[in-house]
Amino acid sequence: MILALETSCDDTCAAVVDGATIRSNVISSQAAAHERFGGIVPEVASRHHLELVNPIVDAALAEAEVALGDVDSLAVTRGPGLIGALLVGVNTAKALATAADKPLTGVDHLHGHVAANFLEPDPLEPPFVCLIASGGHTLLAGVRSHDGYEVLGQTLDDAAGEALDKAARLLGLGYPGGPAIERAAAGGDPRAFEFPLAMTNDPRLDFSFSGLKTALLYAVRELGEARASERRADLAASFQAAVVDQLLVKLRRAARGGSRRRRLPGGGWRAVALGGGVAANTLLRERVAALCEAEGLELKLVDRALCTDNAAMIASAARFLEPTTYPGYLGWDARA
Ligand code: KG4
Ligand code: ZN
DSSP: EEEEEEOOEEEEEEEETTTTTEEEEEEEEEEHHHTTTSOOHHHHHHHHHHHHHHHHHHHHHHTTOGGGGGSSSEEEEEEOOOOOHHHHHHHHHHHHHHTTTTEEEEEEEEHHHHHHGSSSSOOOOOSEEEEOOSSSEEEEEEEEEOOOOOOOOOBSOOHHHHHHHHHHTTOOOOHHHHHHHHHTTTTTTTTSOOOOOOTTTTSSSOOHHHHHHHHHHHHHHHHHHHHHHTTHHHHHHHHHHHHHHHHHHHHHHHHHHHSSSOOOOOOOEEEEESSSSSOHHHHHHHHHHHHHHHHHHHHHHOOHHSSOOSHHEEEEETTOOOOOSSSTHHHHHGGG
């Protein structure tokens, strides 16, 4: 049984996971605190984590009906993320582990997103290819074992979620942008505007979203404020479609093990999984399901609540890792 903490961004999260079974998964979103700034303010995030982390840990233990002494070990996101935010989780976890004399495992946040797929119900067994798209990262992970992943390709500039967040801000749709774009897009035509699909002719599996963001900016400028506001649904729908299209092109190429022009080392994959906040997007989920159907691939669509940041996924990754006893990032040796 593992008690895990996740504070890499703007959600304060704690969970108790027993084997592959979630006993509790408590998430306190700070979205309301950041909304008026139109994005995450790192220092505000750190302060909120500091206030929330102890009550959230208590809530996770209470909901799981266990005491700190009952868990076998602790786990915490060690990065990547906002450094001040990570510090709160890491130091809380170190304090709890020291007080309870339990081992502590530092977990890579992206490994956590992959490991959400190992949880009940229907845990997915490697090998599979996992598209991780969040506010901070966009990458294709080749997963051959439970304890890690290989980066097959990743964004060279903005993350997919970051692009959606920036687009939402530009369109005056609020924060967080992904869900706001999704809602606005529901009433729009995805073919109304033609946005560029970057890097699709590039045989690698990397992504780029910054050109798309600029294309939206130009489209809005060309329309003028009033027309852009009238056509907000069409702009949102077209932008969302372009983000999903680019993700799909590279996911298909990865699953197939390359293109006809160029085979990728390692070959193709038999199963596909998703992770990260953008994986909560309905259009993306539908398109990935259609891709898997067409290509005869096994598909794992993890619950939406396990796509966005949470601590159960961190516990899930920690199950397959050794406790962290080495000196290193954020001073792990402080326990020695
Ligand atoms: O994984 P996550 O919760 O945090 C990070 O590690 O970044 O992902 C947050 C990102 C944000 O950019 C948010 O706008 C996006 O995921 N997101 C969505 C949806 N829900 C969250 N994007 C598209 N559609 C959604 N339904
Ligand atoms: Zn994340």
